[in-house]
Amino acid sequence: GRNHIRGGNTDEVMYLVDGVQIIEPFHMTDFYAFFSAINPGLVDSIDIYTAGFPVTYGSRISGVVDMEIQPASESLSGLLDINLISAAAQVQGYQGGLEWLVSARRSVVDKMLGMFDNDYGKPYFHDEMLRLAWEGDTGSIAVGLLASNDELKLRNDDAGEEAKADYHSLASWILGEYSPTDSLQLSLATSYTRVDNKRRGTLDDPIDAQGNLAESRKFTVITARPSLLWRLSDAWLLQAGVEGQYQEGDFDVSIETRYGLLGAPLQPSDALNRDATESRDGTLFTGFLSLQQRVTDRLQLEYGVRYDLQDIDPIHDNQFSPRFQVNYRATPRLRLFANIGRYTQQQNLYELQLDDGLLELNPPQIADQVSLGADWKPTEKTELRLEAYMRRVDDPRPRFENLYNPWVLLPELHADRVGLSPDKARARGAELTLRYQFSETLSATAGYAHANTEERLQSNWRPRPWDQHQAARLSVQWRKGQWQLSANAAWHSGWPNTSRLTEPPTSSLRLYDRELPDYFSLDLHVARRFDLKRSKLEVYLDLTNSTFRKNVGGYRYEQSDTGILADDRHLLPTFPALGVAWTW
Numbered sequence: 001g002r003n004h005i006r007g008g009n010t011d012e013v014m015y016l017v018d019g020v021q022i023i024e025p026f027h028m029t030d031f032y033a034f035f036s037a038i039n040p041g042l043v044d045s046i047d048i049y050t051a052g053f054p055v056t057y058g059s060r061i062s063g064v065v066d067m068e069i070q071p072a073s074e075s076l077s078g079l080l081d082i083n084l085i086s087a088a089a090q091v092q093g094y095q096g097g098l099e100w101l102v103s104a105r106r107s108v109v110d111k112m113l114g115m116f117d118n119d120y121g122k123p124y125f126h127d128e129m130l131r132l133a134w135e136g137d138t139g140s141i142a143v144g145l146l147a148s149n150d151e152l153k154l155r156n157d158d159a160g161e162e163a164k165a166d167y168h169s170l171a172s173w174i175l176g177e178y179s180p181t182d183s184l185q186l187s188l189a190t191s192y193t194r195v196d197n198k199r200r201g202t203l204d205d206p207i208d209a210q211g212n213l214a215e216s217r218k219f220t221v222i223t224a225r226p227s228l229l230w231r232l233s234d235a236w237l238l239q240a241g242v243e244g245q246y247q248e249g250d251f252d253v254s255i256e257t258r259y260g261l262l263g264a265p266l267q268p269s270d271a272l273n274r275d276a277t278e279s280r281d282g283t284l285f286t287g288f289l290s291l292q293q294r295v296t297d298r299l300q301l302e303y304g305v306r307y308d309l310q311d312i313d314p315i316h317d318n319q320f321s322p323r324f325q326v327n328y329r330a331t332p333r334l335r336l337f338a339n340i341g342r343y344t345q346q347q348n349l350y351e352l353q354l355d356d357g358l359l360e361l362n363p364p365q366i367a368d369q370v371s372l373g374a375d376w377k378p379t380e381k382t383e384l385r386l387e388a389y390m391r392r393v394d395d396p397r398p399r400f401e402n403l404y405n406p407w408v409l410l411p412e413l414h415a416d417r418v419g420l421s422p423d424k425a426r427a428r429g430a431e432l433t434l435r436y437q438f439s440e441t442l443s444a445t446a447g448y449a450h451a452n453t454e455e456r457l458q459s460n461w462r463p464r465p466w467d468q469h470q471a472a473r474l475s476v477q478w479r480k481g482q483w484q485l486s487a488n489a490a491w492h493s494g495w496p497n498t499s500r501l502t503e504p505p506t507s508s509l510r511l512y513d514r515e516l517p518d519y520f521s522l523d524l525h526v527a528r529r530f531d532l533k534r535s536k537l538e539v540y541l542d543l544t545n546s547t548f549r550k551n552v553g554g555y556r557y558e559q560s561d562t563g564i565l566a567d568d569r570h571l572l573p574t575f576p577a578l579g580v581a582w583t584w
Contacts, residue, residue, distance in 0.1 A: 001026060001033045004466045005050050006389060007427025007453035008062025009399070012345060012365075016066040018131075018144055020173040020191045021059075023221060023350065027107075027125040027150050029167060030199055031409060037127050037148040037169070039088055039105045041079055044070035051371040051389050052325050052339030055288040055304035056227070056239065061343040061367040061393070069131060069144075072099050083542075083579025084112045101131040121154040121162075139178040146171045154409055158567075159208070159556060163201030163409040170194045183231040187241075193221040195350065203257065203413040207559050211257025211272070211413045219249030219350040237292040247312065247349040248281035255355065255412060261564070262557055263415030265501040266403070276354050282312025284346060298329040308364070310346045315361050319344040333377045340370040347397060355412050356400045356419065366394045383435040393425040396455060401465055403498040403511065405554030405569050416498075420511075422455035425464065441480045447473045462512050463496040484527040491520045500557060500566065517552050519571075521545045535584035542577040 002010035015025050017038065026033035049057065049064040057064045076093040088105035110122040126149055133142040150167035173191040180186070200214040227241025255274040259267050290304040302325040309318045323341030330336055345365045352361060373387030398421040402411050411417055429451025437443045453467040471492035478485045494516035501510060527540035545551075550573075555566040 001035070003063065003065070005048075005063035006429065007391060007425075007451065007464070007467075009397075009464075009466070011351065011397075012060050012062035014057060014060040014064045016064065017146070018069060018142055018173060018175055019066070020144070020175065020189055021223070022146065022171055023193050023195065024169070025146075025148075027127070027148065027167075028123060028152060028165075029150075029197070030165065031123075031152065031154060031163070032407070035085075035107070035125065037146070038067060039090070039103050039127065039129065041081055041088055041090060042069055042101070042103055042129060044068045051369055051387075052323070052337075052341065054239075054302070055290050055306040055321065055323055056241070058286065058288065058306045058308065058321060058343065059284075059345060061345040061365055069101065072101070077584065079581065079583050081579060081581040082108075083540075084575075084577045085109045097135050099133040099135075101129065103129040121152070123150075123152050123154060125150040125152075125167075138180065139176065141177075142173075142175045144171075144173045144175075156409055159408060160204035161201065161409040163199065165197070165199035167198075168196045185229040187225075187227045187229070189223075189225040189227075191221075191223045195219050201410045201413075203410055205260065207260045207557060207564070208262050209257045209259045209413055209415045211255065213257075213355070213410055213413055214254045215355055216252045217249065217350065218251075219247065221348075221350070222246045235294045237294075239288075239290040239292075241288055243284075243286040245284040245286075246281070247284070249279070249349050249352070251278045251280075251352060251354045252276070253355045257413045259415045261559075262404075262500070265504050266416060266418055274357055276357075276359060278352070278354060278359065280312065280349055280352070282310075282349060284311070284348075285309040300327045301325070302327075304341070306344070308344050308346065310364065312349055312361060315346070315363060317346070317364055319364055319366065335375040337374070338370075338372045341368075343367045343369060353398075353400070356417075358398065362397050363395055365397055368392050368394075381437040383433075385433040386430070388430040389428070391427040396422045396425040402554075404500065405556050406465065407553045407569055407571065420455075420457060422457050424456040425454065427451065427453045442476075442478050444477070445473075445475045457511070465496055465512065467496055468492040482529045482531075484525070484529075486525045488523045488525075489521070490523075491518065494518050494552075497554065500555075500564070516554070519551045520547070520549055521551065522547050535582060538581045538583070540579050540581065542579070543574070544577075545572060545574045548574050 003013050004010060005013055015022050025037045027035040027037055045068045047066040053064050072092045072094045074093060075095065078091040081088045086105050086107045090101065090103035092101040106126040107124055110124045128147045130145040131142065134140060148169040150165060152165040155162045171191065171193045173189065175189045176187065178186045197217045202212045204210050223243065223245045225241060225243040230238045232238055253274065253276050255272060258271045287307040290302065293301045295301060304323040306321040307318065321342040321344050325339040326337060328336045347361045369389065369391045371387055371389035376384045398419060400417055400419050402408060402414055402416045403418060404416040408414055429449055431447065431449045433447040435445045449471045451468060453464045454461045455464050474489045476487045496512035497514055497516050498511050499513055505511065524543045524546045525540065527538055530537040551571040552568045553571045554569045556569050557564050558567050
């Protein structure tokens, strides 16, 4: 699902496949985005940039998730994977310089959820990927197609919510590379994305709100990106390029809601009626230049600058973003690194917040970031990483939050929906990661992070809703013969939450004045492989939240004989996913 990276919001992360940006690569996009639209069985590796990412990545300010598709290892191979969440099939192979991949996946979670809790409805989705790649002596070309479709029927009987959605997304891309010499590589990446999303629903909770919503979004994004990679000498490497993007969209939203008792302190009136229709188009332009210098065998420097131009009414803005990075190999086992830079993020046309009443795009967000760190390998079995960072954001994008319970199906209809317009934001933290290889069969990774994520509202600094002061993870993997076991434990301090307001807040000090209980989840995986004559069969079980912990994500308020009481709203329950994977 979506990620918060180092204090940033979820819309501040870029997702790439084959080096091409994929817009919202999730199923159930408006409903927590629990599932990736990229079949995990297709992914060979993931590079995650949390700071200091090069100027080639610049349209997001918090992080980059770059996914590489698994190359074909046989002339013909396939995988059939069936579990309690989805059923997936893929076939891939190569012939000479041509490589191909076909994949299809369909959810079965709509059928399985009925076995555990009938309140969720029927979330049905499917996705398909087609990829062709050819590689010759001096060049290569890759063509990709990713289709994602959702037909959702969801309900939350406790909150009186019902929602339906139809999402259809098609992303296609062509990536070509040509190397006329050993020192020069020319690239051209083009992509076309078409999205047609519709959602509608009703809310019936007298103490909260009663209303209905209907929304439609259709948009097209076309991108072209030529670039070059030129090794000037043994000491210098030049990377440069430009990118042009055209966006167009049609948006329509209709909202009618009448607030109950919870809305009196928060809403300007007792009802909301909103009808808006917009058609927009515009262009974005980017230019980037990066120089990598190998000063010595121990010291490498990288200088970069990026230029971003936005020309979508009413925003006509341009920004320069300089960046600098240092890598120093102090000893064969110790590496030190530092980076400092500016990152700019424009609001895309498809991110228009029409459903919350914002009819115009917002100016770009500008983030200045610095991080320092070290990688140390004291022994062959031990790796230690320590990193500290600081980020300051000017002009954070206005957004809307549900103060009491963000985990709802139709957030725009609820009485606790408020607009926040901070003028500054900042994040500071330190992260420590330890990896240890006990033996050839047993390894473990432990991590701890201490951070503060804040924003300035009405001259007061307050925590952002996703702030986690402390977080820890422990992952243990064991593999021997045909067996594989792993355990992943995650804990973090409670997210900020707002106490129920009985009168209008006089300042932002009343917002996010308390914390939810700490979060903890232990996820388990066990697998047994059977080697057949010409194939392999693996039976596995994934158990999320194996301790049956009821993690609190917010509060729903209910009327009782003694007054208004808060009812805990829990996050994902314990869910077993038994599966069988056949590889041939």
